Amino acid sequence: MSGLRVVNAGFAPTIQDRGRPHVQHLGVPPSGALDPVALAIANALVGNAPGAAALELRVMGPTLEVEAESVRVALVGTVAAIEVQGERGGPVDANRSVRFGRGTKFRIGGLSDTGVAYLAIEGGIDVPEIYGSRATYTRSQIGGIEGRAVKDGDLLPVPKSAVGERSETKCADLDWARVQGPLRVVLGPQDDFFSADSIAGLFAETYTCTREADRMGIRLDGPALKHVKGHDIVSDGIVTGAIQVPGNGMPILLLADHQTTGGYPKVGTVISADVPRLGRLRPGDEIRFEEISVEEAQAARAELEVATARVIDRFVRAGAWLDEAALYRENLVSGVVGPMD
């Protein structure tokens, strides 16, 4: 089998695509990329469909070695470079595609500028689909490789043993990743469980992302919200982006691995156009919230789709990155000990 060998996994990366949001009625969380915009751009750079399975990286990237004739990859969501190892190695910028030949070893270091980044591979990562998705949900061992995070020694299988030569592409416009301003929120479904002062505070005050953060959610620190009807509800549905407030009054932002139902009131929901920004948050980041209507939220989502398509439309040609080691080996193979002789 061809693919990328995981020499060192880094900080528990997972294989993610667009998830399985259609089986929440069976208790299966949606999962999928925390930042679907970055996933789509990374995939577009290597010629994949927007939702192809890629490697989701957090905190510290992996070291990988090519065990295929060639692969094409793109790192998106960070400005950290891909560091090609060895004598003829060197840095390859993020946000561009690059083709590596067999034996190339490359490393992605610390991701200090984002909560999440993606390494897309041409053809996608070829692991089995569960309920139509390859996304990893580690709590119930669903998807990815054996339902777990990627570890040292794994092979990330690719469907083709070689990729074609073509000019590489680059995403020069990185404004999409630098969106600032408050996170937009639609109130509800249980805003009536909170005092009016608390809700006013939610939109006036600053909250800080704590270290208690994973793919399920991010605990925030800031002014506590006050419940006026208790903090238990008869369980109801949960959507990605929900702002759940347990008994201590400290909000939790729920992300893609959230449970499908729950018994704490949700004061509001971060709109789908801003959910990708939640994935990018790091511990210590400060955030503010702004209230908008459902209609405005739908318009914002339509704008995001158009903006993302425009970013992809405006990819430019990237300069060649010469994989000298592979070139040398190919010459050696075809010139001296050609297998067809």
Added chain:
Amino acid sequence: MPPAASDETSTNPRFLAAGDTAVVVEFGVVVDHAINRRVTSLGRALRGAGLAGIVDLVPTFRSLMVHFDPTVVRRAEIEETVNALLPELSDEADGGRLWRVPTVYGGDYGPDLEDVARRTGLTPEKVVEIHSGGTYECYMMGFMPGLGYLGILPDELALPRRTEPRVRVPGGSVSIATNLTNIYTKESPGGWHLLGRTPIELFDLRRAEPILLNAGDSVQFYEIDEPTYREMRARADEGDPVIAPEEISGSGEGA
């Protein structure tokens, strides 16, 4: 989530915003047969309506969460469709499937059986008789893949959750808390009282249909002995679902 029986049944649901990708259709705020049946009935009707852009329909005790793709359908269209379906909704049971779940009660399989007996003033045998004598409706799925909240448990067995939740509840554990019973599909932390264990895998990725239960199904438990457990468990280990559901036809079959 303290469920309580009540006669609070609202005919016209409330629409609650859950951002721009979901809307909650809320029929009530308590655990109640009639409310839940309207939820399930709306779920079936809405699936049948074939509205484009619906991503998933998640029934809970008292509400239906409609997940949708806001680039395809607007929330207003969903509300219109739901309102048009309301007159057709039924609060009678309308079909579904019946699962008979084999269970070893007590001992290492159900370490809380004695305690439950003591706290309810019943003998362990009586607890088993009552628990395995009921037909439970699956009100909703949640907490973990394939786990159904089943009710309503007879009053004699109603107990609050354990004050000290267990760090590890084995997969297959048949348990009770408040007026509900459930089956843990995989090992997990949990605060329910463990009465027994089923050899059945309610969630097995090797099967074409990994998850057996669905909201709207009915469940009965029946007692088996340890040798039967081991024999069924060996088959389950091979990926065999071991049990198959009966289709329930007709309506008005109450629990």
